[in-house]
Amino acid sequence: MPTTLEIFVPLSDIPLAGEAGAGAEPGLAPDPLTATALHRAARIAGIPEADLLGGQILRKALDARKGFPLGYRLAVQLFRKHEQPTALLSSQASQAGAGPSDSADPQGLPPPRRARPGLRVAIVGSGPAGTFAALRLSAAGAQVIVLEQGKPVQPRRRDLALLTRGQLNPTSNYCFGEGGAGTFSDGKLYTRTKDKAAVRETLLVLVHHGADPQIAVESRPHIGSNRLPQILSALREDLIRRGVEYLFEETVSDLLVSAMQPDRLAGVRCASGREVAADAVVLCVGHSARPMYQILVRRGVALVPKAFAVGVRIEHPQPLIDEIQYGRAAGHPALPAAFYHLTASCAGRGVYSFCMCPGGWVVPSSTEDQGICVNGMSLSRRDSPFANSALVVSVEPTDFGAILASAGGAGDDPLAGVAFQRELEQRAFRLGGGGFVSPAQRLDDFLAGRPSSEALPSTYRPHVVPGDLGGLLPDFVSGPLREAIRRFQRTMPGFLTPRAQLVGVETRTSAPVRILRDESRQSPTMVGLYPCGEGAGYAGGIVSAAIDGLRTADAIIA
Numbered sequence: 001m002p003t004t005l006e007i008f009v010p011l012s013d014i015p016l017a018g019e020a021g022a023g024a025e026p027g028l029a030p031d032p033l034t035a036t037a038l039h040r041a042a043r044i045a046g047i048p049e050a051d052l053l054g055g056q057i058l059r060k061a062l063d064a065r066k067g068f069p070l071g072y073r074l075a076v077q078l079f080r081k082h083e084q085p086t087a088l089l090s091s092q093a094s095q096a097g098a099g100p101s102d103s104a105d106p107q108g109l110p111p112p113r114r115a116r117p118g119l120r121v122a123i124v125g126s127g128p129a130g131t132f133a134a135l136r137l138s139a140a141g142a143q144v145i146v147l148e149q150g151k152p153v154q155p156r157r158r159d160l161a162l163l164t165r166g167q168l169n170p171t172s173n174y175c176f177g178e179g180g181a182g183t184f185s186d187g188k189l190y191t192r193t194k195d196k197a198a199v200r201e202t203l204l205v206l207v208h209h210g211a212d213p214q215i216a217v218e219s220r221p222h223i224g225s226n227r228l229p230q231i232l233s234a235l236r237e238d239l240i241r242r243g244v245e246y247l248f249e250e251t252v253s254d255l256l257v258s259a260m261q262p263d264r265l266a267g268v269r270c271a272s273g274r275e276v277a278a279d280a281v282v283l284c285v286g287h288s289a290r291p292m293y294q295i296l297v298r299r300g301v302a303l304v305p306k307a308f309a310v311g312v313r314i315e316h317p318q319p320l321i322d323e324i325q326y327g328r329a330a331g332h333p334a335l336p337a338a339f340y341h342l343t344a345s346c347a348g349r350g351v352y353s354f355c356m357c358p359g360g361w362v363v364p365s366s367t368e369d370q371g372i373c374v375n376g377m378s379l380s381r382r383d384s385p386f387a388n389s390a391l392v393v394s395v396e397p398t399d400f401g402a403i404l405a406s407a408g409g410a411g412d413d414p415l416a417g418v419a420f421q422r423e424l425e426q427r428a429f430r431l432g433g434g435g436f437v438s439p440a441q442r443l444d445d446f447l448a449g450r451p452s453s454e455a456l457p458s459t460y461r462p463h464v465v466p467g468d469l470g471g472l473l474p475d476f477v478s479g480p481l482r483e484a485i486r487r488f489q490r491t492m493p494g495f496l497t498p499r500a501q502l503v504g505v506e507t508r509t510s511a512p513v514r515i516l517r518d519e520s521r522q523s524p525t526m527v528g529l530y531p532c533g534e535g536a537g538y539a540g541g542i543v544s545a546a547i548d549g550l551r552t553a554d555a556i557i558a
Contacts, residue, residue: 002079002086003045004058009037010071014334033057033072033334041076053081061219062336064325108201109550112140115557122147122268122278124252124292127180128542129533129549130284131235135205136553138242145276146244147268149251150177152236153229160184163364164461166435171251174365174375175288175508178248179232181365181534182542186357186377187223189215191543198547205546209234220339224380250274252292255281255299255526265528280528280556284549286535287511288367290418297414302516302525305400305417306537309354310424311392311481312469312504313362313374314443315458316497321358321387324494337382340389342491344484349394349476351484354509356389358382361459362503364436371425372436373507374460386459390506391485393477395420402474417512424472428505431467439467443500446470447482456501469504511537521555530556 015032030038038055059075079085119142123130126148137144149171150156156177159169175181182188189206193199206223207213210231215221223231236246253271258264267277285292296303318337322330325338337358344351355375359382365375376388400416413419431439438460445452451468458464470478489496514537516524523529532538532552539545 002077002083003041003047004075004077005041005045006073006075007037007041007044008063008069008071008073009033009040010069011329011332011334012069013040013071014332016333037072037074037076038078041078045078047078047080051080053079053083054085055079056085057217058086059219060217064338070326070329108204109197112136112554113557115140115142117141119143119280119556120278121145121280121282121556122276123282123284124268125180125284125286125289125533125535126150126178126236126246127284127286127533128182128546129180129535129539129552130282131179131232131239131549132202132205132546133282133284133532133549133553134239134244135235136550137556138239138244140553140557142557144239144244145247145278146239147247147250147252147270147276148178149249152248153178153183153232156183157229160363163366163436166437166462168366168369168436170367170369171249173367174363175286175367178236179228180284180286180545181288181375181508182545183228183232184225184363184377185365185375186225186355186360187228187380188355188541189221189223189543190219191541191547193544193547195547195551198550199543201550202543202546205235206231209238222378222380222382224382225377226379247274247276252295254295255301255529257299257526261527263525263527265526278528280530282530282532282549282552282556283515283536284533284545286533288365288508289535290367290415290422292535293415293418293513296515300525301523301529303414303513304516305397305414306510306512306514307394307396308417308512309350309352309392309394309509310421310477310505310507311351311390311473312502313376313388313460313506314391314500314502315362315386315388315456316495316500318359318385318387320494320497320499324492337387340492342391342484342488344487346480346483346487347476349480351391351393351480354390354392354506356387358387359384360386360388362388362438363460364438364462365508366425366436368422368425370429371422372429372432372438373421373425373505374438374503375506375508384459388459388503390509391481391502392506392509393480393484395477399474399476402476414513421507421512424505424507427472431469431472432465435462437462438464438503439469439472440464440501440503441467441469442498443485443496443502444498446502447485447496456499458501458503460503464501464503469502472504510540511535513537521552 515531
């Protein structure tokens with residue numbers, strides 16, 4: 001059996017590239033961290049170098065806690081000359097060309113049960129929840145059709161480029177299109193879910209379709225917005241080979257109900273006039289599917305307002321964040337662009353950083369004319385000169401009425417959270433002057449309660465203009481946010497700096513509603529409707545949404 005042990009490798013012990021592995025054939029020598037880790041682990045385990053065939057890192061986490069040595073905590077596997085390594089993310093089935101859901105990998109999910117003959121399932125939305133539900137259902141032998149109002153991932157890129165020039169396509173943008181909002185929003189894969197088998201299954205699928213196997217090793221795995229499109233295209237091609245049908249640029253405009261049973265779903269109708277009959281409909285529409293929420297209310301589907309968070313994006317120079325987090329070690333080639341995660345409780349509200357993008361860009365995530373909201377993304381290299389993160393404040397359904405009353409709305413509507421988001425986004429659009437130009441405020445001006453007279457350089461496109469985000473946000477958001485930023489300065493000295501800028505607004509942190517479902521994962525008011533993923537209020541991020549898709553597929557098969 002290979003030997004596995006946990007070790008710590010201080011950054012000071014990792015040689016710079018070129019100082020280790022001299023004389024090895026180019027491309028075959030391990031990187032300096034791996035070489036150092038294997039040597040140290042073999043010494044601790046008492047394995048003579050003459051007996052050692054090799055080894056690999058199974059898990060890697062950077063430990064940058066203040067007051068502790070800076071370095072990597074690793075799980076290392078060593079194998080002697082007569083032993084074979086454990087594959088990080090592979091199975092006999094995936095090596096043979098089959099998909100992970102067909103395999104019996106003991107670390108992933110077991111193969112699904114066979115679906116009943118003729119089972120027909122319509123999946124609305126091609127994000128991670130919809131894609132992974134389609135994968136599992138097709139492996140079970142179900143007839144699957146995926147409806148997506150946006151475009152395939154490659155032509156979707158052109159619409160994103162137009163949006164950075166102020167031209168919005170309301171059905172093809174950063175939120176809508178193949179892969180959903182996660183496609184061009186960094187590709188972060190870390191999750192808090194405890195469903196280890198389903199997490200493993202998700203990673204197996206991504207690696208099988210082109211992701212770096214290192215996503216199984218890193219404690220905060222990340223694919224990058226530049227690599228996800230190729231993985232999604234490979235996934236779609238695989239699903240089509242399995243018999244899954246895709247309908248792009250087909251917007252679902254209504255639910256078809258049974259003539260004999262008004263509470264029984266029979267399929268969906270599209271804006272084009274196409275009708276798709278189905279025994280089950282999986283609703284994976286993402287957290288910005290406002291027209292779909294309206295359809296559900298009209299059809300009497302049970303849904304309720306849900307808490308979420310709103311705020312701004314903050315941009316710092318990435319070298320400054322590196323210096324704050326790494327100290328004098330900033331710039332070491334073995335260190336990634338520095339990350340942070342901050343939380344505080346202020347005035348009874350949670351305030352926290354969200355979707356932090358080291359070496360990233362702030363991007364427009366608007367889906368409606370006359371409204372602007374922002375998000376963040378990074379490429380796999382994380383090499384932008386700026387770091388950005390959302391800084392958001394939790395809001396509850398009881399908060400929605402205050403701002404809506406001033407705008408002539410009502411707070412008791414099940415879609416009051418949508419109206420709350422829209423009001424903030426329209427305020428930001430007007431403050432930016434139109435054309436999806438974003439208002440920005442220097443951090444010191446925000447804390448002083450004064451509008452900025454000039455804006456700092458920003459990664460946001462089209463561009464930013466100086467404004468007063470503190471005046472745009474309601475007091476129950478701006479007040480706790482100011483207090484939290486002052487606390488964050490104590491946690492990360494240097495965070496509060498004249499070199500930082502806020503860009504606004506960030507309103508789409510999660511769905512503003514929860515579409516209710518029972519133990520069978522069906523709507524309690526519409527038999528055959530399976531709310532799923534982030535848009536239904538049951539996930540938050542790529543991995544958790546994918547897992548919800550897998551588990552919902554199993555519920556349908558059962």
